[in-house]
Amino acid sequence: MKILFIGDVMSSIGRDMVEDYLYRIKQQYQIDFVIANVENASHGKGLLKKHYEFFVFQGVQAMTMGNHTFDKKEIFDYIDEANRLIVPMNQPRALPGTKSRVFDCLGKKIRITSVLGSAFMDTRNGSPFEMIDDYLDLEHDIHIIDYHGEATSEKVVFAHYVKDKVQAVLGTHTHVQTADEKIIDGKCAFISDVGMTGPYRSAIGCDIDSVITRMKGFHAPFIIAESSGQLCAVVLTFEDNKVVDIERIMINEDHSF
Incomplete structure (x- = not known):
């Protein structure tokens, strides 16, 4: 069995990349x-119903979320x-959504759980290390966790914490693909961040000039970059x-498919 995990899809440009390449990657x-x-x-933030339906039409069988x-x-x-959406399991309890789902594929039960990191993130969220224990022994053949967080060290430690009971911990949120993919102790696939699917010439998806303005101390909105x-x-x-096996994919104007 081969499972594809696409990193943070951002804006219409990210959706266009899914539409242009998903079928070819699957083949x-x-x-x-x-x-x-x-x-x-x-x-750039959140998910409208029409875009949820877009991903269903494109053949995305499971969709994870994060802090937005x-x-x-x-x-x-x-x-x-x-019924394909998974929200973070450690978000405030008052918020709705399914936090861990099981999907059937080729006779296997694939459980997918969404987790928010704690370092440099919203302090209203519960500790992922304390709350994940409730999900580790639930029914599954394969368990994949999307760890949506800032700190690479936290993601590494979390993967080691759960490595005996899950088959993959895949980092998202930073929008920068890392080159540390591995299988920990022959048990758990890991990468600190899968990377972003969205505007290539950007600062993690945002217009570079607007980000420079903010970095210089001036107020400026985050503007989605217009690029390839x-x-x-x-x-x-x-x-x-x-x-x-875990294998990275990166497609952009400098890395052809």
Whole structure:
């Protein structure tokens, strides 16, 4: 079995990259199941219903979220019916959404759980290390965690904490693909960050000039960059229920497909 995980899809440019390349990636790598982090898919923050339906149409079977899950208030109107959506398990309990889902693929039960990091993130969220224990022994053949956080060290430590009970911990949120993919102790696939699917010539998806203005101490809105696109992802290969390979994908004007 091969599972594709697409990193943070951002804005219309990210959606266009999914539309342009997902089918070709699935054919070349013989992908059986597709997951995407889509918390930035609608204008850089949040997920509108029409864009949720776009990913369904494109063949994304599971969608993870992050700290911008509820930035588009429309999500409250459709989240209960969105049966492919997974929200962070350690978000405030009053917020809606399913925090861990099981999907059937090729006779296997694939559990996907979304987790928010704690370092440099919203302090209202519960500790991922304390709360993940409730999810580790739930029914699954393969368990994949999207760890949406800032700190690479926290992601590494978390992966070691859960390595005996999950098959992959894939980092998202920083929008910069890391080159530290590995299989920890032959058990758990890991990468600090899968990377961003969105504007390539940008500062993690935002217009560079506007970010420079902010860095110089002036107020300026974050503006989505207008540029060519990029797609970042990883492919996980499983034999029975054991992960045996993790491979990075990066597609942009400097890295052709």
